[in-house]
Amino acid sequence: MTIDELNKIKKEYEELVLVRKLVKEQGEKLAEKTGYRKQVLVCGGTGCTSSGSKKVIAALEKSLKDNGIEDEILVVRTGCFGLCSLGPIMIVYPEGAFYSQATPEGVERIVKEHLVEGNVVTDLLYQETVHSDGSILSLSETPFYKKQLRIALRNCGVIDPENIKEYIAMDGYQALAKALTSMTPDQVIDEVLNSGLRGRGGGGFPTGRKWSFTRASQGDVKYVCCNADEGDPGAFMDRSILEGDPQCIIEAMIIAGYAIGAHHGFVYVRAEYPIAVQRLTIAIEQAREKGFLGKDIFGSGFDFDMEIRLGAGAFVCGEETALMTSIEGNRGEPHPRPPFPAVKGLFGKPTVLNNVETYANIAQIILNGSDWYSSIGTEKSRGTKVFALGGKINNVGLVEIPMGTTLREIVEEIGGGIPNGKKFKAAQTGGPSGGCIPAEHIDTPIDYDSLIAIGSMMGSGGMIILDEDTCMVDIAKFYLEFTVDESCGKCTPCRVGTQRLLQYLDKITKGNGEPDDLEKIDELAQHMQKSSLCALGQTAPNPILSTMKYFKDEYVAHIDEKKCPAGVCKSLIRYEIIPDKCKGCTRCARNCPVGAISGTVKQPHVIDSSKCIKCGICITNCKFDAIITG
Amino acid sequence: MAEKTVPAFKDTPEQQQKLREVIDKNKELPGALLPVLHEAQEIYGYLPIEVQQTVADGLGVSLSEVYGVATFYSRFSLTPKGKHRISVCLGTACYVKGADKILAEVEKKLGIKSGECTADGLFSIDSCRCVGACGLAPVMMIDEDVYGKLTPDQVDKIIDKYIAEEGGSN
Numbered sequence: 188m189t190i191d192e193l194n195k196i197k198k199e200y201e202e203l204v205l206v207r208k209l210v211k212e213q214g215e216k217l218a219e220k221t222g223y224r225k226q227v228l229v230c231g232g233t234g235c236t237s238s239g240s241k242k243v244i245a246a247l248e249k250s251l252k253d254n255g256i257e258d259e260i261l262v263v264r265t266g267c268f269g270l271c272s273l274g275p276i277m278i279v280y281p282e283g284a285f286y287s288q289a290t291p292e293g294v295e296r297i298v299k300e301h302l303v304e305g306n307v308v309t310d311l312l313y314q315e316t317v318h319s320d321g322s323i324l325s326l327s328e329t330p331f332y333k334k335q336l337r338i339a340l341r342n343c344g345v346i347d348p349e350n351i352k353e354y355i356a357m358d359g360y361q362a363l364a365k366a367l368t369s370m371t372p373d374q375v376i377d378e379v380l381n382s383g384l385r386g387r388g389g390g391g392f393p394t395g396r397k398w399s400f401t402r403a404s405q406g407d408v409k410y411v412c413c414n415a416d417e418g419d420p421g422a423f424m425d426r427s428i429l430e431g432d433p434q435c436i437i438e439a440m441i442i443a444g445y446a447i448g449a450h451h452g453f454v455y456v457r458a459e460y461p462i463a464v465q466r467l468t469i470a471i472e473q474a475r476e477k478g479f480l481g482k483d484i485f486g487s488g489f490d491f492d493m494e495i496r497l498g499a500g501a502f503v504c505g506e507e508t509a510l511m512t513s514i515e516g517n518r519g520e521p522h523p524r525p526p527f528p529a530v531k532g533l534f535g536k537p538t539v540l541n542n543v544e545t546y547a548n549i550a551q552i553i554l555n556g557s558d559w560y561s562s563i564g565t566e567k568s569r570g571t572k573v574f575a576l577g578g579k580i581n582n583v584g585l586v587e588i589p590m591g592t593t594l595r596e597i598v599e600e601i602g603g604g605i606p607n608g609k610k611f612k613a614a615q616t617g618g619p620s621g622g623c624i625p626a627e628h629i630d631t632p633i634d635y636d637s638l639i640a641i642g643s644m645m646g647s648g649g650m651i652i653l654d655e656d657t658c659m660v661d662i663a664k665f666y667l668e669f670t671v672d673e674s675c676g677k678c679t680p681c682r683v684g685t686q687r688l689l690q691y692l693d694k695i696t697k698g699n700g701e702p703d704d705l706e707k708i709d710e711l712a713q714h715m716q717k718s719s720l721c722a723l724g725q726t727a728p729n730p731i732l733s734t735m736k737y738f739k740d741e742y743v744a745h746i747d748e749k750k751c752p753a754g755v756c757k758s759l760i761r762y763e764i765i766p767d768k769c770k771g772c773t774r775c776a777r778n779c780p781v782g783a784i785s786g787t788v789k790q791p792h793v794i795d796s797s798k799c800i801k802c803g804i805c806i807t808n809c810k811f812d813a814i815i816t817g
Numbered sequence: 818m819a820e821k822t823v824p825a826f827k828d829t830p831e832q833q834q835k836l837r838e839v840i841d842k843n844k845e846l847p848g849a850l851l852p853v854l855h856e857a858q859e860i861y862g863y864l865p866i867e868v869q870q871t872v873a874d875g876l877g878v879s880l881s882e883v884y885g886v887a888t889f890y891s892r893f894s895l896t897p898k899g900k901h902r903i904s905v906c907l908g909t910a911c912y913v914k915g916a917d918k919i920l921a922e923v924e925k926k927l928g929i930k931s932g933e934c935t936a937d938g939l940f941s942i943d944s945c946r947c948v949g950a951c952g953l954a955p956v957m958m959i960d961e962d963v964y965g966k967l968t969p970d971q972v973d974k975i976i977d978k979y980i981a982e983e984g985g986s987n
Binding site: 534583662 | 886893910912914948950965
């Protein structure tokens, strides 16, 4: 592959892909030239596939044939658009008509009315994109997308991830060509360093510095690794990038190899992500076929190849030394640093290891320059961050925001607020290693340092929104159960410490907490932070510490009053009858399976909590809303 | 409650042949143990001690090393799974939306606990951490099919569908 050949492919496919990026009128003109009147993009990511996008695609292809227009319409299966809760998602270009929750029946109407007759089926559109006068908004104008800036996700939902030519059409492999033919490895590292890019896996270490350390290490053999072992439950950024734009990871890893002097790469990806593994496998084959992987890339004399290794479900393997131990075929246990991977990493050789999202930024930085990238974001956190927004929020999905965007903008504007009119209580970031951001800090700008300052962390990008119905002690317990499960057992502070912390929380949520428990938790947590071998144990107390910091009253209520204010911890729920509301109809007493309710007719009844089994039958039977839990 | 039984290990000449091919193909690969165990589990459905022994002999490592790795990772199972594998997601997004109630309902319906297999070998239940379909929380998977936006009262019907397909046994 030469640069001329690369540009030829780019030219050939550019217009086809551009139709999906341009505003309506320009897109229409361009569409005429491409040979396809219209293009239908259907999301083939995990979220939409789970909602049935395969059936939708099958129905679409059949319907196009039935109507005899299969040659005029291009069907593209893309990666994630971001709005996973509305899946399966389908977009028709050049209009940019955004159909949500598509069904095989709906598809028949869309083919007939829209694709054949030319009338957009307004009632099947995502209603946020429909004006009151019936005209439609483009996707980028909706509240969900307006505040987003897509750099890492630039191609997700735009290109066909299984067609390298569409990637090339969107400037794919131009950065590699530029680096290999007109830049020295040191210049590449300087560009990454000056961009201010920091590790997106959660640690936030400057990527350029990691690369320059590894370059400086002596050795003939070095490795480039990609951490795609996304372990935070509730996070799916890396999976979406691998599913939607796998080539951008390959290109970045080759660039990293050139920069540090490595010729082989490994992608360590979760076995739980079959679609991502499949797309990445296809992408590597296509890159090899085109000569981007292999010998003498772009005639520069530089060789590079790579392979995939599957994880096997161990959270600790997200830690860099554990990940490399796992690739070596062992139990994925971490080991002490130093030596750092830059000096002694995979198979004992100098190794650079970055996260998927970090790599997804590299080609754009090389292509557009570090000045461009560092102009986005805040002073110490440049660029953008992808978050998987989930929990009690209307727009569940994938968002990419410039660093410095406030939590309020994410929750209220992009996320569309909390469902059922409930109140925002906290956002949890950083998963089992992170903490929560309470409502009083909702105006905190999202960047590495601001989040650490308030006792949370950026993490890899999981953001779970919690509403007033969530018990913070229960959430802390949920994360501790996770870390107890996932602690590898190598070091004592983590192996035993996580279990002891969980025992405290278990005790508290069962109503057996004692006044000095919180102090003991605090002391134990500090020991774990100081003496655990790896980040898993060092950060495992974070979910407790940050909930204790901001929601101490809830812990106190559990311990002193034996009450769960949110009504979640079952052992602490008490059923009570409000005397003023009770009419004495006896219905509850007659239906109580254990005879815990007593009282005379037309007099307020009472519940004997020692007999009550908290089944809730009384509440469903009461016609006067006289029974409450607390 | 159904009894938890582990049937005696049986394999076919085809399975033996396949495993040998996998071992031979990966023998020279640095860090071969994990890829081989993945493929071995694909062939047998689980990793009984007999299969671990074959892998150990084939790759020239000790059985204790193979056992150590096989028990470290949650994806590897040393006991057989049911014909239909039910996997309830207990990731954060699903948990916040009540996934624990879904799991309890599945356990109640089948009379076994998470990590177990019904006596007739039809169903096994596992909990998992995030299948990445957080937009549809709470989520459970039966084999390759994903059931999203679940409520506990839907569980009964969904499982009955699989029982009916098996001719009403169980």
